Amino acid sequence: MNASAPAPSTGSATSAVWLVAEREISSKLRSKAFLISTGILLLIALAGILIGGFTSKNPEATTVAVTGETASVVEALPNVKVTEVADRAEAEELLRSEEVEAAVLPGDGPLGYTVVALTDAPSSIVGGLSVSPDVEILQPATTNPLLRYFIAIGFGIVFLMAASTFGGTIAQSVVEEKQTRVVEVLLSAISARTLLAGKVIGNTILAMAQILALAAIATVGLIVTGQNEVLSSLGAPIIWFAVFFLFGFVLLASLFAAAASMVSRQEDIGSTTMPITMLVMAPYILVIVFNDNALVLTIMSYVPFSAPVGMPMRLFVGEAQWWEPLISLVILVASCVAAIAIGAKIYENSLLRMGRKLKLAEALRA
Amino acid sequence: MTTGQLELSGITKSYGDRRVLDDVSFEVAPGRLTGFVGGNGAGKTTTMRIVLGLLSADGGSVALDGAAVSAEDRRRFGYMPEERGLYPKMKVQEQIVYLARLHGFGKADAEARATALLTELGLGERLNDTIESLSLGNQQRAQIAASLVHDPEVLILDEPFSGLDPLAVDVVAGVLQSAASQGAAILFSSHQLDVVERLCDDLVILADGTIRAAGSRDALRAQHASDRYELISAGDAGWLRTEPGVTVLDFEGGYALFDADGPETAQRVLRAAVDRGDVASFTPAHPSLAQIFKEVIQ
Numbered sequence: 001m002n003a004s005a006p007a008p009s010t011g012s013a014t015s016a017v018w019l020v021a022e023r024e025i026s027s028k029l030r031s032k033a034f035l036i037s038t039g040i041l042l043l044i045a046l047a048g049i050l051i052g053g054f055t056s057k058n059p060e061a062t063t064v065a066v067t068g069e070t071a072s073v074v075e076a077l078p079n080v081k082v083t084e085v086a087d088r089a090e091a092e093e094l095l096r097s098e099e100v101e102a103a104v105l106p107g108d109g110p111l112g113y114t115v116v117a118l119t120d121a122p123s124s125i126v127g128g129l130s131v132s133p134d135v136e137i138l139q140p141a142t143t144n145p146l147l148r149y150f151i152a153i154g155f156g157i158v159f160l161m162a163a164s165t166f167g168g169t170i171a172q173s174v175v176e177e178k179q180t181r182v183v184e185v186l187l188s189a190i191s192a193r194t195l196l197a198g199k200v201i202g203n204t205i206l207a208m209a210q211i212l213a214l215a216a217i218a219t220v221g222l223i224v225t226g227q228n229e230v231l232s233s234l235g236a237p238i239i240w241f242a243v244f245f246l247f248g249f250v251l252l253a254s255l256f257a258a259a260a261s262m263v264s265r266q267e268d269i270g271s272t273t274m275p276i277t278m279l280v281m282a283p284y285i286l287v288i289v290f291n292d293n294a295l296v297l298t299i300m301s302y303v304p305f306s307a308p309v310g311m312p313m314r315l316f317v318g319e320a321q322w323w324e325p326l327i328s329l330v331i332l333v334a335s336c337v338a339a340i341a342i343g344a345k346i347y348e349n350s351l352l353r354m355g356r357k358l359k360l361a362e363a364l365r366a
Numbered sequence: 367m368t369t370g371q372l373e374l375s376g377i378t379k380s381y382g383d384r385r386v387l388d389d390v391s392f393e394v395a396p397g398r399l400t401g402f403v404g405g406n407g408a409g410k411t412t413t414m415r416i417v418l419g420l421l422s423a424d425g426g427s428v429a430l431d432g433a434a435v436s437a438e439d440r441r442r443f444g445y446m447p448e449e450r451g452l453y454p455k456m457k458v459q460e461q462i463v464y465l466a467r468l469h470g471f472g473k474a475d476a477e478a479r480a481t482a483l484l485t486e487l488g489l490g491e492r493l494n495d496t497i498e499s500l501s502l503g504n505q506q507r508a509q510i511a512a513s514l515v516h517d518p519e520v521l522i523l524d525e526p527f528s529g530l531d532p533l534a535v536d537v538v539a540g541v542l543q544s545a546a547s548q549g550a551a552i553l554f555s556s557h558q559l560d561v562v563e564r565l566c567d568d569l570v571i572l573a574d575g576t577i578r579a580a581g582s583r584d585a586l587r588a589q590h591a592s593d594r595y596e597l598i599s600a601g602d603a604g605w606l607r608t609e610p611g612v613t614v615l616d617f618e619g620g621y622a623l624f625d626a627d628g629p630e631t632a633q634r635v636l637r638a639a640v641d642r643g644d645v646a647s648f649t650p651a652h653p654s655l656a657q658i659f660k661e662v663i664q
Contacts, residue, residue: 023464180451180452181450182451184449185445185451187418188418188445189441189469191437
C-alpha cells in the first residue's frame with residue numbers, strides 16, 4: 001500500500017485471458033515429468049520413421065552361389081549377391097556353413113538348372129526365376145496396406161496422446177483450483193468465462209505445439225530417409241490433421257474443463273471425465289480396426305470427435321473428395337462452438353460448489 | 367485512492383428451504399475497519415461471497431457509493447476467503463504478481479508491489495519459495511498479500527487472524543490498519559473477539575442470518591453499558607450491601623462490583639465511599655465485546 005498509488009490500468013478481459021493462458025503454459029513447461037515424456041514421445045516418433053525408412057530402403061541382399069554355367073540365370077534378378085563356385089560340392093559346403101542362402105546349379109529339369117537350399121528356398125529367388133502369368137487388376141490398391149495400417153496407428157495415437165494428455169492437464173488444473181480454493185480468489189478478480197478461456201487457449205497452444213513438433217520430426221525423418229513418395233502423399237493429410245486437431249481439441253478441452261468443474265477432489269477426476277476419455281479413445285480404436293473399411297472411415301470423418309483422425313486418413317488413401325474436409329470442418333467448428341457454450345455454462349455454475357460430485361442436470365441449471 | 371462506502375441493503379439468500387440470510391443491511395465505511403462477528407453458520411461467509419459477486423443474492427442490493435456494484439468495481443475489491451487457497455506449487459512472489467496482474471496491474475508495477483508487500487508482511491526472504499513449502503502461518507501471510515496487492519478500495523477478509531500466532535496477528539493488524547488509513551473500506555470476520563474489539567472501528571453482529579447489532583464500536587458499548595461499577599477503596603466495602611438501590615455482585619475487603627439503579631445512586635455511593643476513606647478507583651465497568659455479543663445473539 002502506498003499513498004501515491006496510481007489507479008491500476010484496468011486491463012481488459014482479453015489480457016486477463018492471456019495471463020491465465022500464460023500461467024497454464026509456464027506451469028506445464030516447468031513440470032519435469034511433462035518435458036521428459038514429451039522428449040520420449042518425439043524420440044520414439046523419430047526412431048520409428050528412421051528405422052522404418054532404412055529397413056524398407058535396404059532389404060538385405062539374398063546370397064546365391066552359382067557355377068559358371070548358371071551365372072547368367074541370376075544376372076537379371078534384383079538384389080542378389082552372387083558367389084561363383086567351381087562345382088556342386090563347393091556350393092553345398094557354402095550352403096551348410098550358411099554363407100549363401102541358395103545355390104543355382106545345372107540340373108536336368110526343363111529349365112536346365114536347379115535351385116538348391118539348406119532348409120527352405122528363398123522366395124525372392126524362386127519367385128524371380130518362376131514364370132508368372134500376366135495379371136491385370138481393375139481396381140489397383142492405392143496404398144500399401146501395411147503402410148496404411150501404420151499411418152492409421154500414427155494419426156490415431158498422436159490424437160489420443162495429445163488429446164488425453166492436455167485434456168487431462170486442463171481437468172487437473174480446474175480441480176486443483178477448486179480443491180485449493182484459489183478459485184475464489186481468482187473469481188473475485190476475473191470472470192469464470194475468462195478463466196475458462198485462458199485455460200483452454202493455454203492448453204490448446206501446448207497441444208498444438210506438440211503436434212507441430214511431431215509433424216516437423218516426421219517430415220525431417222522422411223526426408224532424411226529419402227521417403228519422398230510417402231512424404232508427398234502424407235503432407236496434405238498432416239496439415240489437415242493439424243487444422244482438425246485444433247478445433248477438435250478446443251471442443252474436448254471445453255468438455256474436460258466442464259466435467260472437472262463438477263467435482264472438488266483430484267480423486268474424482270477419473271470418474272467425472274470418463275465419458276470424454278471414451279470419446280478420445282474411440283477414434284484411435286476405430287481407425288486401427290477399420291482403417292480398410294471405407295464406410296466406417298467415411299462416418300468417422302464427419303463425426304466431430306473422430307474427424308481429426310478419420311478425415312486425414314481418408315485424404316491419405318485418396319478416398320475423400322476435395323470438398324469433403326471443408327464440410328467436415330464446418331460441422332466440427334459448429335460443434336466446437338456448441339461445446340464451448342455448454343461447457344462454459346456448466347463451468348460457471350459448478351465452480352464454487354464444493355463437496356460432493358454434482359449431477360449434470362444440477363450443473364446445467366443455474 | 368477514490369473511496370467509496372459499501373452498502374448492503376435487504377440482502378436475502380436461501381438454500382432450498384433454508385433461509386440463511388434475512389434482510390441483511392449494513393454499511394462498511396471507507397477508512398474504517400468493520401468487524402463482522404457471529405457464530406458458526408450465522409451467514410458471514412455467505413454475506414461476504416454475495417458482496418464479492420461469487421454468489422448471487424435472492425433479494426436486496428450491494429452498492430458502492432450509492433451505485434450498484436459492477437464487475438469493474440469488483441476488480442478493485444480484495445478478498446481473502448475463509449478456506450485459504452493459492453497454487454501450492456507456485457512461487458510466493460510469482461503468485462502474488464499473477465494476482466496483481468489479473469487485477470489489471472502492469473508487470474513491473476505488479477512485481478514492485480508484490481515484493482514490497484511481502485517484505486512488509488515478513489516474507490521478504492521467502493519470495494522464491496513455493497507456497498506449499500511455507501508454514502501455515504506464512505501461507506496465511508501470503509494469502510493476505512494476495513488480497514492486498516492491488517491496493518483494493520474494498521477489502522473483504524474472512525477470518526484473517528485464524529491460525530496466526532500473536533506476533534503474526536500484530537503484523538497483520540498493522541497492515542490492515544495502514545490499508546484503512548489509506549482509505550480502504552475493510553470488512554473482516556473473526557471469532558477472536560478480543561482482536562476484533564481491539565482493532566475494529568465499527569461492528570456488525572450477525573446471528574441466524576439476521577443483523578443483531580451494527581454501528582460504531584463505542585456507540586455499541588455505550589448502548590450496552592449497564593449501571594455497573596467497580597469500587598476499590600481503603601476501608602471495608604461491606605456497607606454497600608445496605609445501601610438502597612445497590613445490588614452487590616462481588617465484594618472482598620475494599621473491592622466491590624455492583625449494579626446501581628441509576629447514575630444518581632452511583633454518585634451517592636461514590637460520595638459515601640469518599641466519606642468513609644480513600645477511594646483508589648471508581649469506574650463504570652464497560653461490557654466487553656464478548657458480553658455484548660452474548661447479549662445480542664440471545
